[in-house]
Amino acid sequence: MEIQEIIKPENLVYQKTPLLNDDVMHYCPGCSHGVVHKLLAELIEEMDLQEKTIGVAPVGCSVFAYNYIDIDWQEAAHGRAPAVATGIARINPDNFVFTYQGDGDLASIGTAEIMHACNRGENILVIFINNGIYGMTGGQMAPTTLEGMVTSTTPNGRNVDLNGYPMKITNLIAQLPGTSYVTRQSVHTAAAVRKCKRSIKKAIQNVLDKKGTSFVEVVSTCNSGWKMTPVDSNKWMEENMIPYYPLGDMKDTIKGEHSDR
Amino acid sequence: MAKFVGAVVVDKETCKGCGVCVDACPESVLALHRDVNGKGYHYSYMKDAGACIGCINCGVVCPDTCITVYRAKAS
Numbered sequence: 001m002e003i004q005e006i007i008k009p010e011n012l013v014y015q016k017t018p019l020l021n022d023d024v025m026h027y028c029p030g031c032s033h034g035v036v037h038k039l040l041a042e043l044i045e046e047m048d049l050q051e052k053t054i055g056v057a058p059v060g061c062s063v064f065a066y067n068y069i070d071i072d073w074q075e076a077a078h079g080r081a082p083a084v085a086t087g088i089a090r091i092n093p094d095n096f097v098f099t100y101q102g103d104g105d106l107a108s109i110g111t112a113e114i115m116h117a118c119n120r121g122e123n124i125l126v127i128f129i130n131n132g133i134y135g136m137t138g139g140q141m142a143p144t145t146l147e148g149m150v151t152s153t154t155p156n157g158r159n160v161d162l163n164g165y166p167m168k169i170t171n172l173i174a175q176l177p178g179t180s181y182v183t184r185q186s187v188h189t190a191a192a193v194r195k196c197k198r199s200i201k202k203a204i205q206n207v208l209d210k211k212g213t214s215f216v217e218v219v220s221t222c223n224s225g226w227k228m229t230p231v232d233s234n235k236w237m238e239e240n241m242i243p244y245y246p247l248g249d250m251k252d253t254i255k256g257e258h259s260d261r
Numbered sequence: 262m263a264k265f266v267g268a269v270v271v272d273k274e275t276c277k278g279c280g281v282c283v284d285a286c287p288e289s290v291l292a293l294h295r296d297v298n299g300k301g302y303h304y305s306y307m308k309d310a311g312a313c314i315g316c317i318n319c320g321v322v323c324p325d326t327c328i329t330v331y332r333a334k335a336s
């Protein structure tokens with residue numbers, strides 16, 4: 001069959017969702033942020049939530065997230081997205097409110113905000129992009145940086161005696177009774193992207209059903225900060241990040257029903 | 262013979278040449294072109310168009326959503 005016979009409207013099986021506008025994302029080639037933005041945009045469109053959704057953008061590489069997905073957004077100061085989202089969700093209980101945060105933003109500067117928002121069980125979705133590094137500011141160590149991992153502030157590798165241990169903050173969050181659905185996913189293969197999308201969909205549904213805080217960690221790459229090609233970064237992530245940050249659901253319940261899984 | 266035949270259209274100018282679509286393609290259809298686009302990136306293209314089965318893996322992994330996929334029943 002000739003290509004021209006295949007490329008016809010009736011044969012279309014995959015295209016960009018209209019919720020992603022035509023602005024070219026500022027992310028480095030191959031950055032996981034773009035994939036997660038796309039999943040959010042696709043789900044908001046498929047679940048017909050464009051008019052109901054309010055996103056809260058962080059500080060970090062995804063500081064400009066509001067430029068790309070055509071929904072309502074609010075920018076928050078570094079780490080403070082869960083506090084801002086709390087205010088928005090409380091005065092607009094029928095809206096779908098989510099935060100989008102990096103690991104420096106969520107697990108370092110905003111540790112207090114995320115812990116208390118999750119503990120209160122605010123009815124929001126948290127998307128947590130764990131790329132093990134401060135991407136935006138030039139690849140400094142983050143709380144999530146693996147032991148031995150070289151960053152611009154740990155040139156000899158993270159030393160746990162000096163820098164502490166890589167923090168599995170999602171495991172801590174799963175222990176809080178305010179959270180309903182807590183999962184760790186990734187987007188490094190097509191299968192992983194599909195699975196991640198199903199998880200985010202479930203998390204969004206939980207928020208719509210007012211079950212409490214839903215939290216989706218996405219183990220991600222920062223190829224610029226890691227100083228590898230995008231394809232090598234995906235492989236490095238699979239071999240090094242995922243064994244320490246294993247993928248899968250950690251909790252699936254409703255707010256207040258404590259589960260120690 | 263494959264039951265489905267596919268074809269992809271890569272938006273050459275928005276492609277950043279990251280290569281993750283090339284890696285994700287199960288049929289080794291895609292490659293990065295030796296030429297570059299307006300931004301200087303070696304863009305992705307169908308090097309072996311006849312092998313595409315329209316599985317959409319390339320589109321799913323592309324961080325910049327540059328790939329549109331078509332699929333038809335093989336005749």
Ligand SMILES: Cc1ncc(C[n+]2csc(CCOP(=O)(O)OP(=O)(O)O)c2C)c(N)n1
Pocket residue numbers: 059060061062078101102103104105106109129131133134135136137142222
């Ligand atoms: C109050 C405050 N402190 C520090 C900074 C500098 N800063 C900007 S982004 C960033 C780290 C972002 O890392 P992360 O949240 O992991 O996002 P990534 O870029 O990796 O996606 C820091 C420390 C800031 N903007 N504001």
Ligand code: SF4
Pocket residue numbers: 026027028030031032033061131135136221222223224225
């Ligand atoms: S610095 Fe890292 S996280 Fe930031 S856009 Fe580049 S690859 Fe992505």
Ligand code: SF4
Pocket residue numbers: 267268269285286287288289290291312313314315316317318319320330
């Ligand atoms: S649709 Fe599937 S087979 Fe065709 S180029 Fe994309 S990944 Fe390869």
Ligand code: SF4
Pocket residue numbers: 030271275276277278279280281282283304305322323324325326327328
């Ligand atoms: S994944 Fe997208 S941006 Fe990267 S090379 Fe392929 S088409 Fe280009």
Ligand SMILES: [Mg+2]
Pocket residue numbers: 102103104129130131132133134135142
């Ligand atoms: Mg980071």
